[in-house]
Amino acid sequence: MSQSQSSQADAGSSLVxxxxxxxxxxxxxxxxRAWLPERPTGKSLVIFHRGHEHSGRVKDIVEAxxxxxxxxxxxxxxxxxxTPGERGYAPSFAAVVKDVDxxxxxxSETYDKRPEDMVVLAQSVGAxxxxxxxxxxxxxxxxxxxxxxxxxxxxxxxLAIPGLRxxxxxxxxxxxxxxxxxxxxxxxxxxxxxxNYEEDSLIAREIAANVLVDLHDTSKRLMExxxxxxxxxxxxxxxxxxxxxxxxxxxxxxxxxxxxxxMKVFPGMYHDxxxxxxxxxxxxxxxxFIQEAFDxxxxxxxxxxxxxxxxxxxxxxRLSEPLPCLSPTGLFFxxxxxxxxxxxxxxxxxxxxxxxxxxxxxxxxxxxxxxxRGALLLGKWIDRSYLNSIGWRGIRQRRENLEKLLQEAIxxxxxxxxxxxxxxxxxGPGRYILETLGKFKDADLSALLRDxxxxxxxxxxxLAAEMGLDEVTFQLGDAFDEDSLAAVQxxxxxxxxxxxxxxxxxxxxxxxSLRGVARAVKPGGYIVxxxxxxxxxxxxxxxxxxxxEGKPWIMRRRTQEEMDDLVREAGFEKIAQExxxxxxxxxxxxxxxxx
Numbered sequence: 001m002s003q004s005q006s007s008q009a010d011a012g013s014s015l016v017x018x019x020x021x022x023x024x025x026x027x028x029x030x031x032x033r034a035w036l037p038e039r040p041t042g043k044s045l046v047i048f049h050r051g052h053e054h055s056g057r058v059k060d061i062v063e064a065x066x067x068x069x070x071x072x073x074x075x076x077x078x079x080x081x082x083t084p085g086e087r088g089y090a091p092s093f094a095a096v097v098k099d100v101d102x103x104x105x106x107x108s109e110t111y112d113k114r115p116e117d118m119v120v121l122a123q124s125v126g127a128x129x130x131x132x133x134x135x136x137x138x139x140x141x142x143x144x145x146x147x148x149x150x151x152x153x154x155x156x157x158x159l160a161i162p163g164l165r166x167x168x169x170x171x172x173x174x175x176x177x178x179x180x181x182x183x184x185x186x187x188x189x190x191x192x193x194x195x196n197y198e199e200d201s202l203i204a205r206e207i208a209a210n211v212l213v214d215l216h217d218t219s220k221r222l223m224e225x226x227x228x229x230x231x232x233x234x235x236x237x238x239x240x241x242x243x244x245x246x247x248x249x250x251x252x253x254x255x256x257x258x259x260x261x262x263m264k265v266f267p268g269m270y271h272d273x274x275x276x277x278x279x280x281x282x283x284x285x286x287x288x289f290i291q292e293a294f295d296x297x298x299x300x301x302x303x304x305x306x307x308x309x310x311x312x313x314x315x316x317x318r319l320s321e322p323l324p325c326l327s328p329t330g331l332f333f334x335x336x337x338x339x340x341x342x343x344x345x346x347x348x349x350x351x352x353x354x355x356x357x358x359x360x361x362x363x364x365x366x367x368x369x370x371x372x373r374g375a376l377l378l379g380k381w382i383d384r385s386y387l388n389s390i391g392w393r394g395i396r397q398r399r400e401n402l403e404k405l406l407q408e409a410i411x412x413x414x415x416x417x418x419x420x421x422x423x424x425x426x427x428g429p430g431r432y433i434l435e436t437l438g439k440f441k442d443a444d445l446s447a448l449l450r451d452x453x454x455x456x457x458x459x460x461x462x463l464a465a466e467m468g469l470d471e472v473t474f475q476l477g478d479a480f481d482e483d484s485l486a487a488v489q490x491x492x493x494x495x496x497x498x499x500x501x502x503x504x505x506x507x508x509x510x511x512x513s514l515r516g517v518a519r520a521v522k523p524g525g526y527i528v529x530x531x532x533x534x535x536x537x538x539x540x541x542x543x544x545x546x547x548x549e550g551k552p553w554i555m556r557r558r559t560q561e562e563m564d565d566l567v568r569e570a571g572f573e574k575i576a577q578e579x580x581x582x583x584x585x586x587x588x589x590x591x592x593x594x595x
Contacts, residue, residue, distance in 0.1 A: 014038050015036060015062065015068065015072065016035065016038060017034070017035050019031070019034075020032055020033070020034060022106045024099055024102050025102055028083065029083065030075060030076070030078065030083050031082035031083045032074060032075040032103065033059075033074050033075075034072070035071070035072040036111075037068060037070065041069045042113065043067075043069060043070045043117050044070060044072070044073065044113040044117060044118045044119075045065075045067060045070050045072045045118070045119050045120070045290065046103075046104060046107065046120045047061065047062070047072065047073070047074040047122070048075065048077075048100070048127070048129065049074065049075075049081075050123045050126060051088075051125035051150065051207060052080070052088065052180060052203050052204050052205065052207070053080065054076045054203070055074035055081060056081065056200075057200070057203075058274075060275075061121075062074075065283060065286065067291075070294075071113060073111075075103050077090075077099065078090055078099060080202075082202070086175070087204035087206050088177060088205075088207040089177070089208040091210075092211070092581045093132075093211050093217075094132075094214065094218075094580070094581035094582075094583070096129050096211070097136060097137075098578075098579075100133040101133055101137050101139070104118070104133075115139050115140045116141070116142065117142065119145070120141055120143075121144070121286060121290070123147040123273075123274060124150045124244070125150045127150065128149050128150055128151060128218060128219055130144055130146065131144070131146060131149065131222050131252070132583070134229055135222060135225065135228055135533070135560070135583075136579050136583055137579070138559070138560035138563075139231075140300075141231060142294065142296070143231060143233065143234070143260075143293035144232075145236065145289060145290065146235050146236070147236045147274055147286070148236065148238050148241060148244060148249075148272075149252070150219070150244045151219040151223060151245070151248035151251075152219060152245040152247070152248045153212075153215075153245075154244060154245060161216050164178075168209055168210055174208075174209075174210045175210075176209040176210070177206040177207065178206065178207055178208075178209055179205050179206050180206070180207065182242070182243055182271075186242040187271050187272035187275070188272045188276050188277065189269075189277040190275060190276060193276075197272075197275075214581070217582075221534060221583055223248055223252050225533075226251075226255035226257065227256070227311035228257055228311065228312075228559040228561070229257050229258060230257050230258045230300060230303075230561055232261065232296075233253075233258055233262075234262050234285070235263040236266070236282055236285060236286065237249050237250075237263065237264070237265045238265075238270055238271050238276075239265050239267035239268050239269055240268050240269060241269075241270065244271065246265070250263070260296075269282075274286075302565035302568070302569065303562035304507060304511070304565055306507070306559070307505055307506050307507040307508075307556065311559070312556055312557045312558065312562075315557065316554065316556035319538070319543075320542075330543075333539075333544055336540070336543075340544065343378075343382070344382060344386075346379030346383075347374045347379050347382040347386050348373040348374050348379070349363070349366050349372075349373075349374075349386045350382065350386055354546065356548060357546060357548030357549065358541075358546060359548055359553055360547075361428030361429060361451075361456050364395070364499065365428070365431060367387065367392045368399060368431060368432065370387055370396060372384040390537065390584070391537055391541075393580075394582055394585045397581075397585065398498075398580065398585035398586075399432050401579070401585075402530065402587045403432060403436050404578060404587075405576060405578060405587055405588070406436055406494070406528050407439070408589060409494050409526040409528060409589055410422075410443075410445065413493055413525075414443065419445075420443065420493065420494060421445075421446055421490055421491070421492045422492060422493075422494045422495075422496065423448045423488055423492035423494070423496070423520065423521075424447070424448070424450065424495075424496040425450050425497055426452070426497065426499075427450060427496075429457075429459040429460045430449040430451075430460040430464075432498075433447065434467055435467075437471075437472065438467050445471060446473070447472045448473045448488060448492065449472060449473070450475045450476070450477035450479065451474075452476065454476055457474040457476060460472075460474050461474050479497075479500055480513045480516075481516065482512045482513070482516035482519070483516065484516070485513065485516030485517055485519070486515075486519035487520075491520060491521070492520060492521055492522070492525065493522045493526065494521075494526045494528070495520065495525070495527045496527075496529075498529075498587075500513075502555065503547075503555075505554075505555075505556035511570070517570065518570040518571045518592065522592075523592055523593065523594045523595040524591065524593075525591070525592050526591050527567065527572050527592070528587065529563070529587075530585060530586065530587050531558060531563040531586040531587075531588065532555070532557055532558070532585055532586070533557060533558065533559050533583070533584075534557065534583050534584055535557065536584070538555055541553050542554040542555070560586055563586075563588075564588070568590075571593065572590035572591060572592050573590055573591060573593065574588050574590045575589055575590060575591055576588065
């Protein structure tokens with residue numbers, strides 16, 4: 001809920017300025033400013049400030065842009081400016097990216113601003129958080145302008161990032177702060193702007209070490225997977241930047257998946273481009289790109305055929321090709337596979353993976369249990385390392401996120417007086433569903449758990465009996481049989497698809513399945529679905545592990561935009577999303593339009 005604190009007309013501007021607060025998901029009161037046209041239009045611009053700074057620092061940018069028919073919004077990030085919290089601290093950089101999503105959704109809902117009519121302008125650290133938001137959450141915005149994105153900060157101490165990682169491991173509360181070495185004279189040649197910076201009491205000089213490390217890791221991920229970003233992008237770079245390196249900005253630009261992209265380097269300028277001496281050159285470039293974005297046809301082709309051509313299909317084809325026998329990479333993966341097939345079998349989890357497939361329901365259940373077991377002490381140690389791999393940690397976080405969004409859907413339906421009827425189209429044993437249902441024993445709630453393996457259903461029936469859950473039905477069924485799904489009675493109002501579509505590279509099956517789900521789910525009902533837009537071990541998995549069919553486990557990643565497009569085609573609109581801090585697994589909640 002937005003709460004106005006003040007309102008006035010900016011001098012020389014037709015925009016009316018006001019100050020507000022809103023609550024983030026964790027209850028933090030986020031401070032933000034709005035500059036609204038006297039004659040409202042649908043167009044909006046959202047500005048994200050540099051690290052250490054706040055929204056008051058963008059007032060002059062709003063005036064200089066002179067977009068009199070565009071509503072402008074800017075926040076004070078958590079721990080910055082007028083937003084409470086320890087200065088420069090966030091639980092993780094992923095939490096900041098989640099805040100971006102919450103802020104934009106708030107703007108969209110409160111001011112009736114469609115993301116499709118929105119452009120985002122972000123600076124430095126803010127630019128990285130916005131790029132990560134676009135990559136991970138796939139908002140349908142028109143364009144983004146990234147000014148001097150801090151993809152690699154110039155840390156002049158050798159081995160600074162490894163050193164900070166060790167320091168964070170030693171500190172259980174992870175609250176270690178680094179004071180910025182950056183002086184105003186390193187940001188701008190404009191002496192008045194430098195003076196303003198130095199005298200601004202709201203500028204925080206510290207940044208939390210965990211945020212700095214997460215920023216480094218997120219930036220690396222974005223550069224590796226920039227092909228997933230299809231939003232039209234302008235990158236503005238400072239030719240004499242003392243704060244961040246230009247090479248990574250160029251790398252991100254060259255790898256971006258959008259055909260509409262531009263990069264402009266301003267020779268001799270320092271890091272704070274929008275407050276530089278000749279900032280009118282930067283402002284003019286940004287203004288032109290923003291206006292072009294608003295003038296352009298808003299529609300982008302949905303990625304419904306990305307399984308046949310495009311970025312992730314090319315990756316899938318590459319992973320499907322065997323490596324040369326004597327290549328160093330091939331030798332490395334063959335050695336790793338040999339180790340897992342021999343000594344690795346001392347681990348119960350690894351042994352189970354070889355027997356049933358590392359993508360099987362049994363393996364997933366074992367990962368959820370997260371109890372290291374194995375032969376001898378060595379086997380237990382190997383199993384602990386196996387279960388602590390980043391992919392399995394992400395899977396366990398995915399489960400928590402799925403339970404959170406599933407509970408949100410159930411709570412919303414109950415608040416509307418609806419009887420909740422849930423259907424999981426490929427539940428496996430359904431442990432996470434059953435545990436979630438256990439929290440609603442007193443509610444009028446029933447569930448249908450389907451799977452195509454009778455053994456999985458039998459395990460589920462035993463679990464349900466042990467938990468005393470009577471309103472659960474188990475049914476053998478094909479998750480890709482459209483007519484079978486559509487015929488489910490009574491009609492569900494919550495459908496769950498977890499960890500299924502990620503196992504199949506083609507979209508035809510997925511589209512058929514989603515059509516069946518849409519035909520089954522009542523108008524106004526929900527679908528909870530998962531995605532895997534990125535994975536740091538995708539090549540290792542393809543070269544080393546085996547799937548449930550005994551074949552190499554080669555995954556074709558679906559970008560979040562592709563996954564959302566498939567769900568949207570079926571008649572659902574995404575309303576919420578969660579993602580783990582590594583950016584691997586997403587869980588989304590979408591609602592079917594009411595008749």
